[in-house]
Amino acid sequence: MSNQATVPFKGTAEQEAKLLEVIAKHKDQAGALISVLHEAQDIYGYLPIEVQSIIAKGLGVTLAEVYGVVTFYTQFSLNPKGEYQISVCLGTACYVKGSGDIINKVKEILGIDVDGCTSDGKYSLTATRCIGACGLAPVMTVNDDVYGRLVVDDVPGIIAKY
């Protein structure tokens, strides 16, 4: 994961007000940081350093502590995601059924690597661990749509839909 944000921060005052509300709600709860980060990511879509600073100040912890937690967990992202988030499952069940070839095809079509985002901000690609739809393996998702029992030739058609 790159630690440098690739796009300038465009947070609004409205988003900040929401975040402050979240912080106020959790402030007295023990071990609140991870819960706050989850909700902050829902508000902004990602967790740039600007958002981390607000959280650090609000919860009374150091920015280093916040940054440490953000970078430890794979769910937290320092970069914005694309409009369409493509995830290919690389859990064992999908892997033995060939999801490695599926993800390579997606990379080839979009010209991006895992955790990358196309320059127009339209698609981003992640490799996920098991999403638990092993009966449908191999599986990929585009936002909330799930595509299962895939073969490599299905990939171009699916991406073309978006």
Added chain:
Amino acid sequence: MELVRSHVLICGGTGCTSSGSQTLMDEFEAKLEENGLSKEVKVIKTGCFGLCALGPIVVVYPEGSFYSRVQKEDVEEIVKEHLLKGRIVKRLVYDETVEDDGIKSLNDVNFYKKQQRVALRNCGVINPENIEEYIAVDGYQALGKVLTEMTPAEVIDTVKKSGLRGRGGGGFPTGTKWDFASKSVNEQKYVCCNADEGDPGAFMDRSVLEGDPHSVLEAMAIAGYAIGANQGYIYIRAEYPIAVKRLQIAIDQAKEYGLLGKNIFDTGFDFDIEIRLGAGAFVCGEETALMTSIEGHRGEPRPRPPFPAVKGLWEKPTILNNVETYANIPVIINRGADWFASIGTEKSKGTKVFALGGKINNTGLVEIPMGTTLREIVEEIGGGVPNGKKFKAAQTGGPSGGCIPASLIDTPIDYDSLISIGSMMGSGGLIVMDEDNCMVDIAKFFLEFTVDESCGKCTPCRIGTRRLLEILDKITKGNGTLEDIDRLEALCYHIKNASLCGLGQTAPNPVLSTLRYFRDEYIAHVVDKKCPAGVCKALTRYSIDAEKCKGCSACSRKCPVGAISGEIKKPFVIDASKCVKCGVCMETCKFGAVVKG
């Protein structure tokens, strides 16, 4: 309560939801309304039925008709034929259930015949979002019994006698764990539930939480009473949105009914449960790391001792059990320790849920009595390996486990037998592999996972696993030597001995077990520079069998790099220096003339 003549049960687990069960639900409601049946037939969203490969699944009672892979267009037919006229739509029912003269019971179908559902008893039976349905199947009766009739010591004794061992993988006796925590003296203690199911390919706990969340809440309250705790935490993966939602609904309903919260059953016992979301870190499945994460920090493990039963969450005595372990508790209390201990083998009591996946016909969730053999699971319950391929190995325990080769397929599945053959029970992932899977590649796959997920706190795990991966990578690229295999093996033992937590201590297992049973494949990679399964690209060569080739040129037209040339109606050849090994030629050839090896 309203009376209806038929129930339509639709699976709302993640597998079936992914294949569109919510759409089916809406369609059923609409079509029932259209046909004036809304008052006579009730549609219910349930938890997982287990046979995920055939999802979305719809079961109609009282007949018990098991409809599989139902599409939106099929709903009208089921409503008009089955629900209106009473004629089962045979075209859509699971073909194993169809007999000449009708439909046989699900319990006689191979997939279910050898299963015994204890932890999954309510999954696919009740609506998980309605506490009254749970209460109707004896829900919260065990909690009532414990609080009003038993002392904490009696509860612990019952759990000990049942022989229940931790279902998260380690297999530590649950009663003993509770006993330790109950003996720690402290005003504040905690009960935690590990729902951070991180093994790729495992989804047992998720199915329990989605299908029967109250059983976990009830068990946690029982555990709280037994050890003297009044606060519980469920640490669950954020990747399981359906499970999180249903758990929250369940907690809210239980509080509303006075089954959680203050003064439960008027006994003066208080117990509350909070959900904490994980954020995608495999190491947080390790108990001390999980507690550090609940505390809001980087989820790094702590050295033990002190054990969590003495100093756990916020340095207070804490017990942590896995979801499936908890799901067994209410039944043990209700039906007694002896009943539970009568299932299974001498040292492994009860049942185990497995997520059956990979190269197997019936992928899904199965629950079997301990001691069932792998052969019964793969061949009878799982319906064998598809496409006429040969069973090569099964992998249990995920990145911490090992594989069981075909020669040991008659091994009984229990904690000790699996350890003795170099694998482990694990949390319950069971991935089947066939002759097309390369075992070196599988070992590399798991190491990529552990390298990614190593938290970096201790050196043997952080650096050791990376070195393992580098050696494996070298071997799969055809650059390995025999010394590399020895080095690989020696390094495995160093990592096992020196790592801080379970993640590092078990990370080398996939390598060690594949070396133990498939050493010849490693040797083929380094000595013959061949990948017998044809998976490792650098070692794969495509060529054209001149006798079979008809010279149709189909392959050369499809080849993306122009590596195939020849004259029409004469055998073509592949230029190995240009070939990128994409395999398109092999897929294209109608005569089977392209060979890989």
